[in-house]
Amino acid sequence: MMIDIGIIAAKAFLVLFMVLNLAGVLGWIERKGSALIQDRIGANRASIFGFAGMGLVNTLIADPIKFLTKEDFIPPKGDRFLHTLAPCLALFPALVTFAVIPFGDVLVVAGREIVLQVANVNIGILYIFAMASLSVYGIVIGAWASNNKFSLLGGVRGAAQMVSYEIAMGLSVLGVLMIFGTLELQEIVRAQGGLLGGWLPAWGIFLQPVAFLLFFTAAVAETKRIPFDLPEGESELVAGYHVEYSGAKFLMFFTGEFAEIVTAGALVTTLFFGGWQVPYLMRDGFHLPWGGTLLLPHLVVVLLQVGAFAVKVIFFCWVQILLRWTLPRFRYDQVMRLGWKMLLPVALLNVVVTAVWIVLGERASLRP
Amino acid sequence: MAPLNYYLVLSAVIFAIGVAGVIVRRNVIVILMSVELMLNAVNLTFLAFARSFGSMDGQVIVFFVMTVAAAEAVVGLAIIIALFRHRRSLDPREMQLLKW
Amino acid sequence: MTLFIILAVLTVVSSLLVIFQRNVVHSAVALVAALFFIAVLFLTLDAPMIGILQVLVYAGAIMVLFLFVIMLLNPAALEPRQIPWWTLGSAAALLLVFLLMPALLNTVAPRQAAPAGPGFGSPELLGQTLFGSFVLPFEIASVLLLVAIIGAVVLAKKES
Amino acid sequence: MTLLRYIPLFPLAGALLNVFVGRWLGRRAAGLLACAAVGLSFVVSFAIFSLLRATEVLREPLFTWMEVAPLKIEIAFQADALTAVMLLIITGIGLLIHIYSLGYMGHDEGMVRYFAYLNLFIFFMSLLVLADNLLLLFVGWEGVGLCSYLLIGFWYQDHANAIAGNKAFIVNRIGDFGFLLGMLLLFWEMGRQGVWSLSVSELQNITHLLRPERVRLITLLLFIGAAGKSAQIPLYVWLPDAMQGPTPVSALIHAATMVTAGVYMTARLSFLFSMTPETLALIAWIGGLTAFFAATIAVAQNDIKRVLAYSTVSQLGYMFLAVGVGAFSVAIFHLFTHAFFKACLFLSSGSVIHALGGEQDMRKMGGLRRYLPTTYTTYLVATLAISGFPLTAGFFSKDQILWAVHSSPAGSTSLWTLAWLTAGLTAFYMFRQFFLVFHGKCRVDEPALAHIHESPPVMRVPLVLLALGSIFAGWLATPEFMWGSLWEGWLEPVFSAGGVANHAASEDEILFMGVTLAISAFGFLLAFLFRSPENKIAEWLSRSAICRLLAGKYYIDELYDFFFVRPFTASARWLAQICDPGLIDGLVNGVAERVRGGSLLGRQLQSGNVQHYLFAFLAGALALLAYFLGR
Amino acid sequence: MEEDSPRIQLIRERFPSRLLEAHAVRGEETVLIRPEGVAEFFRFLKEKPGLDFDFLTDITAVDYLGKKEPRFEVVYHLRSTQWNHRLRVKAPVGGDNPEVDSLTPLWPGADWLEREVWDMYGIRFRGHPNLKRILLYEEFKGHPLRKDYPVNQRQPLVPERPLDGTFVDHRSDNKLAQLKQRWGR
């Protein structure tokens, strides 16, 4: 009993640690990455005792220190309580979402099977949506508590945008859920371990390419980053919902945003790119379709899988950063139009087509 | 699971709080929110009974209640917006006449 | 049991906050909290699907809508509070609890809950029930939602 | 056999289609659709008529309407011979009038609406006659009232039409109120016997259990309803005004079908009415008086449709007379023949009005024989029929009524005399109208004269068919000395309870026939003599007091106005202007001041504040809770 | 003075009495006109075929304090998009309250230019819809480009302007106001 709790606590700690650090690293990657893209040098000022060589580490430490030591400004006519509550509400859902994302298969230690997933909930994906739907509060409440017209506009935009894209996101995932027939993320990942036609990994992207595009678009929109950064809209709404935030509270918003990037990346990976699956890697090693077999010890397999998951997630984080530095921003009505008039119908169509495909497939018993 | 009666009492309390809110508050939005509270109290009883009897019907009913609550909230808020445009107020006492 | 009591206290407190906060946004936030705790209560009743839906629908959609409307209207004045009326209303509500209490405490339901069957409260079972014996209400509910959407649009639409 | 349901179904479908998609169909298609709907109904009705054996009662329950403990009311149709006859009239004549309307309303903007109403009317009317219980019958009853209201006020842009519609509706309401009371009383009375039902058939089985004095009251109340719908004294005033509607409507609703609903209802409940000779006597007298007075009014009217309207009232009086003397089948027979010739008359007059571009004043007609040959012929045939020219439909039916009045134990000589005089008057005013319209000098206005034209075939064909009906419909029931009556035998089972089978020697019948013929001929002669408005005697007569009285319709409207409306408003005004400020205020103000405090408290109850209501609601709920939980 | 260009001839024919002077130095055609009825004059310039001065390039003024009388000249620069001609129109105005017609009905672009002239020189434009300071602030005293405005003049400090319509609501920290709102009704 105690061991179980200990294992769960360890897993939770591990995941939180990873996510928070990844979020911090992403902050650095984003700055360095954008500098790379834009032929600049980027963040290079942070130094520890004059030693600036380790940009990542230095920035990772310097940034929080800077944030934490800044003045915590609350607008005089703002709402003190809500102003403080909002960043917590923004950060909380982004972090708890990870509880259901599987980052590996079963790890067997001393005969005890440990599922590499913090909480195996049988409605995992719904849980994620539920938590994601909570993240809008941070924005809305923060925007309102700031007593600033720009942030109010940002809050209204944010609420509308996130609620709208949640719908498109939910519908786009529906196709995947129909194919795999479960809401459990671990099950979904396991199901992606199969092979299509004997050689192509049965990843969601191959089964549901349209859903992938829709989901990824909606997920980026949910993270409120360019091209969907209207709630912030730096050049329009100054900084939107967090105009009046500084110091640690801003850091929480900031971390929340990066945690959401990681979430989006992890979700895309889990649903469409096989999660922790490595192609042709079974529990005991590689089984290549054209007949090679490479047996590996259990621990190596698990490590490979976890590593694959991490690589995929980081790759998608990088894709999102690329996007952010490439595209201009939408306008409010264009975002709404995209969400309601493009993504939503296509997602519905995708659901219908998938349903027909599944039914026909069942008829022909070709279901993967 | 705690005994059914506990759940019933809890939901009665929440329901009563909702009732009080509907009666005493002077803001239609809060009144609407109190109604939501009452609905949830009832949902709780449904689920408690469903669990108690081991029947899914209660859960399904809750599902429908949620649907209706969503519809009710949407229409209610739309009405509030329309009213606010005319009255510039959210006070239910300003809305005594059945006309614009 | 402990869990229940904690949750119950939290729920009741946040429900009371809904009523007693004079600021609408504070009320709304308290309501979100109350709904969230109720959702957790749902989980303790073996209704994970409903619990999640509660968060998704109530907290995620309905309450966002409320906040959205509050921000849109941005009601300026704090609500006046009339003590006699408050007393009267609260007394009535208390009376309601008081009257219901004995009946609720003596409900003749099985003291010990029936053991939950396998998959009780799971999406599969809920879906089967929903699309089995409740398929007609389900369809009607969908029509209701449609009507609500149209009604809301028509009501809130501005004349051009 | 589940044919019955289709009879109301087709018109209902037609009406709904026209309401919802009519505007896209176009007027023509909408009209044809409506005709097709009624046509199908007619086919079904005819099938039922031919399939129905004399003694058989078809019953077709559709579904349960309401079920409250012992009370179970079904939506159920039933058809017996009476129903079948009524159905034939409704759908048959209805079909002809629909077709006619295609031409008559062809240029009207609201044609789609018109046909929707018309179809709806057929639906309700068939519901009325098919109903197996009184409640359903009442639905049809109210439905036809509604349609009548809608159609009278069809051209609602004209204020007068709307007023006429209102009048019809309100007067009908008075009658309906009686009907409703009677029905509820009946329900109560039956309930006392343990029969919680309003079904006619069940009612029939327990009549003997009802208390006679209650039955008297019930039948009286029901008769008020019938009088309202069928325009009997004192509630006839709406019918003449109802002529504001389109003429085919007048023909269908206000001559052939709806107004006979009262007659139908009494016939349907004949077993009940037969139990109370007092009511029957009252009905007979009211019928007879209505017949006579309406006829006298008709003599002095100048509006072509108004004459026909009063003639309708008069003929309905005949029917009630027959009902009153217990000759239900005769009443229905007259209803049947009357439907033909009166529809024919109305449609012909419609044709005339159509030709003259809306002109209704007979003084501005004359000599139309040359212009409207077909209409002329049909009008002549129908006029002969209504006047009782031998071998026409009206001759037989009216004769039978007169005979029944005379021979029935319930009848009396005075009643007979009244009816007999009416027959003469009928001949007089009908031929007066006939001559005014078709003979003599043409007094049509110049502009109207230029456009005068015979109606299109789509209007003429129904006219001719109805004219044929006006002749031959009567041959179904001839006196004993001819080939006797198919009719009596056909309807016999329905009225077995109280039907009079009184077949006196045929010599007597021939004698009476002769007497009737004589007075009719006298009326005709008089009309012929006064045929021209320039006639000196006629002119003198028309200025006479009696004629003014007649032309003024006995000033009944004014009397009503004087006795009911004016006193009502006057007393209201008196109360408001004299009594209230002078008496009450002066007296009460002091008290009021005292009461005011309390009233202010009471006013809080109606604050309009939802929360107050909610609080009251909660208080009530708490009280109930306390009561039930504390018990 | 050289021969008038055809354009100046056209103007001279139309407004013989209004034209004070016309010349073309270095190809820059300039006309001096009486300031009365300027609007009518410019309408002619704008709409007369052959002139078509439809493009209002600039409006400014010059203060000839002590050098000329009247002291101000309002200077208009026009251009014809069709013929690619330019024309300078000068209208001398003076007095304590110098005033000319506004050209805003002819050119909406004149709005800001005239406001600037008002701001800098204090010359009023009759019929201008919104004649208020543009580059300087409302409380500025004097008109700085007048020659009698000292270069080193200092302006008095202006108190902060109250802004209405800002997003301030009940959540004021003014407890007294809150109490008043609660009990004082």
Next chain:
Amino acid sequence: MSTQTPDLPVETMDLQMGPSHPATHGTIKFNLKLEGEKVLDCEVEVGYLHRGFDKMCEQATWNQVIPYTDRLNYVSPLINNFGYALAVENLLGVETPPRCQFIRVAMSELSRIMDHLTCLGMAASELGAITAGFYMIEARELLMRIIEAVTGARLTISYARIGGVKHDLPPDFSDWVADAFRKTRRLLADCERLLSRNRIFIDRMSGIGVVSREMAVAYGLTGPILRSTGVNYDVRKAQPYLVYDQMDFEVPLGTKGDNYDRFICRILEIEQSMRIVEQALEKMPLGPIALDDPKIVLPEKEKVYNSIEGLMNHFKFIMEGIQVPAGEVYFAVEGGNGELGFYIVSQGGGRPYRVRVRPPCFIAMSAFHEMIRGHMIADIIPTFGMINMIGGECDR
């Protein structure tokens, strides 16, 4: 719902955007009246950067005005310099030597390219396309380095002198330019891919801030805004000054007069400007870079330090300034944002009596409320960006 009451009141919100706002670079304020996100009305407030240019010029000698002109459109200060110098030279009735004229053309066009790059880059980055913005800025930086090498300053250049320019060009100027242009063209091609054909960008730009041809003329708009409506007016073509009549270049025209057309106009003008620079460098004659007139041009240091005439010339020149005959002149050049006109009145003597600048972006801002009315808040950004308001010029 026709039976509803006809006019529900509209919730309007007053929003004061600026003067301290990320998008209002150059300090300007929009008093917006919003309905939701829609701009019902927009009142523009300028003047935050007003420094009394006109008044200052009246106090300075003729040559002392030149640094003030630097600070007008500080993104392309060379054009301002040359415009002022040309106006004064016109008043003096002199013409600079041909080499000077070619240098002025080449440097003007370099400035114009910088101006356009700044405008486009800022507009792009404010729309969120920060990378494309940085590419533009990088291209500008290349050119700025050249200008720095020529003039010794990056922003406040003061390169022009009445009657000439400050120095001659450095010897390998052509190579620098060729190199910079090669890189600029590559960067522009990247921007082309990132922006001009980006669906989001096009959606944000096209159909927004539309100005009709008539409205543009009525407001007196010039430069890319006017040309985007299809009116072919470029001072370099309409009234060629310097040696523009010897250059082969085209004036890009738009059709719709919206932001996208302005964007494309500017992009194409960059290419045309590069062509002009290349031609000017190719055709550039040798010779003096300034007039040889001691009354107008300061003598060389050599003479000042080594000869008494030189020293006296220098003293008189500095103390009295250039003696410009009485008269008035209006001289327009094509600035980065449109017709940049100098109206100069001289009453004789060493100081100008009146220096008036016709500021193109001040006039463009006067039409701003028309461009933005009925659009959304977010549309203010590209519209304002495409006007390229430079505070120094607008407020002077």
